[in-house]
Amino acid sequence: MSNILIVDDSMTMRQMVNFTLTSAGHAVTEAGNADEALLNAQKQRFDLVISDVNMPGRSGIELVAELRKLEAYKFVPIILLTTESQPEMKSKGRAAGATGWIVKPFDPEALLGVLRKVLPA
Amino acid sequence: MHIMLDDGKTESPVKILLICGAAVLVPWVWGVWAMPLWVALVSMLFSGISVYLIYLQIRSLTENLRARGAAAQGAQERHASGASDSAAALRDMLGQWLGTSQAATSNLQQVRAMLDEVTTQSESAAASIGNSFRVVMQKTGQQMDDALRLLKSNSDGAGGSTWLSLPDFIKAYEKQLDTVTGRMMDFSKASEEMSRHQDLVREHSLAIDEMLDELRNMAARIRKLALDSTVAANRDQSTDTRWFIEIADRIRETSTSAHELTRRMRDGLEQIREVMGRTYEELSKSSDNVRMAAVQAKVDVSQLNIATMEKAREVTGTLEKITTLGKEVRADINQIIVAMQYQDITHQKLEHIKSPLLATAAASISEVAAKTRASGIKPAVGVVMETPVKVRDDLVPGKTKTVDVEPF
Numbered sequence: 001m002s003n004i005l006i007v008d009d010s011m012t013m014r015q016m017v018n019f020t021l022t023s024a025g026h027a028v029t030e031a032g033n034a035d036e037a038l039l040n041a042q043k044q045r046f047d048l049v050i051s052d053v054n055m056p057g058r059s060g061i062e063l064v065a066e067l068r069k070l071e072a073y074k075f076v077p078i079i080l081l082t083t084e085s086q087p088e089m090k091s092k093g094r095a096a097g098a099t100g101w102i103v104k105p106f107d108p109e110a111l112l113g114v115l116r117k118v119l120p121a
Numbered sequence: 122m123h124i125m126l127d128d129g130k131t132e133s134p135v136k137i138l139l140i141c142g143a144a145v146l147v148p149w150v151w152g153v154w155a156m157p158l159w160v161a162l163v164s165m166l167f168s169g170i171s172v173y174l175i176y177l178q179i180r181s182l183t184e185n186l187r188a189r190g191a192a193a194q195g196a197q198e199r200h201a202s203g204a205s206d207s208a209a210a211l212r213d214m215l216g217q218w219l220g221t222s223q224a225a226t227s228n229l230q231q232v233r234a235m236l237d238e239v240t241t242q243s244e245s246a247a248a249s250i251g252n253s254f255r256v257v258m259q260k261t262g263q264q265m266d267d268a269l270r271l272l273k274s275n276s277d278g279a280g281g282s283t284w285l286s287l288p289d290f291i292k293a294y295e296k297q298l299d300t301v302t303g304r305m306m307d308f309s310k311a312s313e314e315m316s317r318h319q320d321l322v323r324e325h326s327l328a329i330d331e332m333l334d335e336l337r338n339m340a341a342r343i344r345k346l347a348l349d350s351t352v353a354a355n356r357d358q359s360t361d362t363r364w365f366i367e368i369a370d371r372i373r374e375t376s377t378s379a380h381e382l383t384r385r386m387r388d389g390l391e392q393i394r395e396v397m398g399r400t401y402e403e404l405s406k407s408s409d410n411v412r413m414a415a416v417q418a419k420v421d422v423s424q425l426n427i428a429t430m431e432k433a434r435e436v437t438g439t440l441e442k443i444t445t446l447g448k449e450v451r452a453d454i455n456q457i458i459v460a461m462q463y464q465d466i467t468h469q470k471l472e473h474i475k476s477p478l479l480a481t482a483a484a485s486i487s488e489v490a491a492k493t494r495a496s497g498i499k500p501a502v503g504v505v506m507e508t509p510v511k512v513r514d515d516l517v518p519g520k521t522k523t524v525d526v527e528p529f
Contacts, residue, residue, distance in 0.1 A: 012465040
């Protein structure tokens with residue numbers, strides 16, 4: 001079981017990801033924006049972070065960059081989950097330090113498959 | 122009739138005729154005296170005709186000029202009148218625009234309110250559905266786990282105990298029964314072995330019996346020999362017979378004691394044989410009963426196990442169906458999750474339309490309306506095109522609690 005942080009301004013999307021992950025036995029914490037996510041990340045260490053890109057305030061890519069500055073999150077997998085699919089946006093995400101990029105709407109099984117790949121066994 | 126000239130003045134036709142006649146006659150009238158009379162008369166006649174033709178021409182020209190002037194004046198009058206109409210039309214149009222923009226602003230505000238309501242309702246619907254599915258999935262998962270636990274061994278039970286699956290339990294039960302019946306069969310075999318031992322004991326007791334008979338016979342012969350010895354000693358006077366007789370008496374007493382002892386031993390052997398006989402009968406009966414019970418138990422257990430295993434197979438089949446249904450439910454829920462994401466994406470796009478696009482449009486229209494109002498133009502009465510927006514009942518706040526999930 002892994003401790004996972006979900007960041008999305010949409011409550012529905014957070015619930016869908018939460019449902020998918022908790023059904024697979026993971027523990028999930030939700031954040032509605034990047035600032036809240038950073039606060040949570042500083043309070044406890046998560047095994048994985050899944051974030052939206054387009055959010056009010058700081059974007060998901062900025063959040064990735066901020067998290068990578070934290071010592072505890074240098075090597076933690078961070079997945080960007082977004083409707084954006086342009087190559088230049090993906091490049092920005094990769095440059096910021098994102099581990100992976102999943103385009104919404106996601107397939108729950110595919111999401112769990114990605115998690116199995118990026119999470120330590 | 123008057124003829125209007127270019128400068129606007131009018132002249133009488135007679136005067137014009139006289140001027141034209143003078144202009145025609147003056148050049149040649151000085152030579153009248155030098156030509157014949159008829160020539161002078163014909164010339165004067167043609168001169169008159171020429172004057173008249175010139176008059177007609179001038180008249181036509183002046184009438185054209187007057188008509189053109191009248192037309193120009195009419196056009197000027199019409200132009201003045203047209204400008205007045207255009208200004209009024211412009212006022213009307215701007216008034217209509219002001220009214221329309223006000224109505225559009227109002228409608229846009231209503232649309233924004235509706236979008237807010239739609240997004241709120243859809244989001245709460247999605248959240249509600251998500252929670253419901255979470256609960257349903259948890260319960261379904263619990264049921265599946267409970268059902269599958271019946272078939273799965275669990276060596277991690279509390280207190281180190283081990284839970285057996287139903288098939289494992291049946292196998293263990295069958296093994297225990299096999300052990301019990303095996304032990305019963307062993308008991309039966311042991312009983313048979315004991316019976317054989319009893320036979321041997323009986324044979325040995327018979328041999329002992331024969332030996333006792335032999336001993337009794339020997340004792341009898343010894344007593345008789347002692348008696349004969351005593352008689353012979355009494356007959357022989359030459360020897361001291363007292364000692365001999367005493368020895369013979371002791372031998373006879375010993376023989377009698379041995380005889381009594383063999384009799385008692387025979388009685389004891391008889392009692393032992395009797396007890397062993399009863400024990401043998403009981404043991405044989407028990408052995409037969411145990412053997413029959415063991416055989417019957419094996420048959421019963423075998424049949425019971427066949428029925429139980431069949432039932433276990435049915436349970437396994439049912440559980441496999443439950444598992445398959447659970448997987449199908451899981452797949453359906455995954456599809457619903459994808460559909461809800463589409464709903465969420467739509468909701469975000471609506472949000473994007475609402476703000477800033479709708480807000481920008483409303484602000485632009487409001488600004489234009491304000492500028493129009495500031496220009497001093499009042500909207501014409503009755504030209505505002507109010508387009509009432511029909512709001513769905515289920516989107517009116519507080520009117521109903523039901524959530525429309527048909528778009529899924």
